[in-house]
Amino acid sequence: MADNESGTGDISQSDLLSENQNLRAQKDEIWKQIGLKIDAQTEKLTEHGQKFNEISEKLQSMEKLISKISKVDEDVEPKENSNQDVKTPEKLPNTIDSNVSKNSVPVSEKRFVLKHVFKNVENFVEEGCNDSVSENHFNVDSFIRLKRADNHLAFYVFIHGPKKATKWAVQTKINVKIDGPKQKSKVAHFDLCYETDAGYGFPEFLKWDEMKNEYLIDGSLTVEAHVQKQIF
Template sequence: MRTELIAATEEIKKHQKHSLQELESKIEDVKKENKKNLDEISEKLQSIENSEKSDNTTSFFPISEKIFKLKHVFKTVNEFQENVFNVGGEEDHYNVKWCISAKRSNGHLGLFVRCEPIAPADKWSIRTKFECKIVGIKQHYITRAWETCYRTSGGLGFHKFIDWESMKRWYLLNGDLTVEVNAEIVEEAGLRKKKIRKFDGSQKDVSDVILVVRDTKFYVLKTFLASQSSVFKALLFGKFSESEQSEVTLNGIDPHDFHYFLEVLYGESAIDESNIENIVVLADMYDAPTAMRRCEEFLLKESKKALEKKLEIATRHHLEDLKKKCMNEITTTVVQKKAKVTKKNPLRKLLCLS
């Protein structure tokens, strides 16, 4: 009996040892997989890390550019009346309505970009860079670039973009003129909602890292940011020297946009029509799933933006639920109106985005 008991005990010990070895092996595999994932993210970040670092401040270079394109085909340009503005269709970009306008004046073609903020403050400004192009016969084109600052609604641009006869000879196609504009918002003021939460020096005692965006310092917690964003996790806890620094500089980002992005991460109701496009860009850039989900919920349930704009955002940032809803609405419209999706039908443009 005693011999059998000893044998059974030894068998149990062997089984427990084997189970423990299997468990240790699985734990080691998980560690390796997590390390592999973190290393992959770190390698991606390494390619854009600044090579020049000071002793106590480092730089990190994701880019959050506010860029967009405008395009309009002006019809029967030969019939333009002197000094009368001909205005193209409006487009909503970054909570501002934009459009191209053209006029005939003193033997020249004038081209302008009109700007009208959707919800401006009493005093506002938008500093913007433009590159304007007209495309003509055999893809000949002419471009002009300028930088300007809007402080009132209206159009700014070139009164003498090209002389009228040259435009008629080289750039009119069947009487129509194609105008394209590449635009970048450099800086803006007076277009933002009131901030809810503070990330300034008053939060110093409850923070362990400072994120510097331009001249603004944000006092935050590394562990919290890491829990919300795989990019911050790799940046602040990975192989980068940032993980040992008290300050980390983030370039290519607007400090106001970053403030609203942090508010969303910290659970505030910071999203509205004026900042949704900027927040979703940062949420995508920093791989912050909670922020992305809240952006998508806002666009699904609250946003009044046009269907075309929603589909554009959904496609660009892989918001699948929003994209599905937009496509269903487009399909329903086509069926109800029995509309044919042709080149002249705006629904064609939306369907092509999918």
């Protein structure tokens, strides 16, 4: 009887030990699963944090870009009706030198007209400069100059480049005209690329006597310059 009781006690202790090991294994598995879930959540939070940082950096870059664009717009904004003093070049060319490329195709054209009535033309001083009011069109200043030179009337069109620009070029097509009485008019044309603040035109546009006899109206002369500013 004693042997039977001792055998029963040994089996119960073995089962208890086995069950304890099973519980410990289950506990370890549960902790393992919890650890995996924590790692997964941590990885997601890290990924979201990286995306947030990327979005924040992109927003800052966009703000800087918008700020630069606003500054550029302020710098290039045209100033209409400018009263800037006009500088006179030391020497005017006697010929028209066209730099227009035959294969160049303009993307767009901007047109404007300079018109002025010069008074007391008969009293023009030899080689004296007689200028119309400077006008600002499409961010460039322009004006007409007439001169009395060698018994002729000279006709020039001046174009000054954009303010603060160190290097610029304006491709133009220009028609100049002087109107006389009874619908009489004198017309000429030239194509030119302006690259400096200078005047170009015709040093012998009209003979002086012809101008006085056929184009003056009450001592005044009406002149026009039709300018096409080409953008390539």
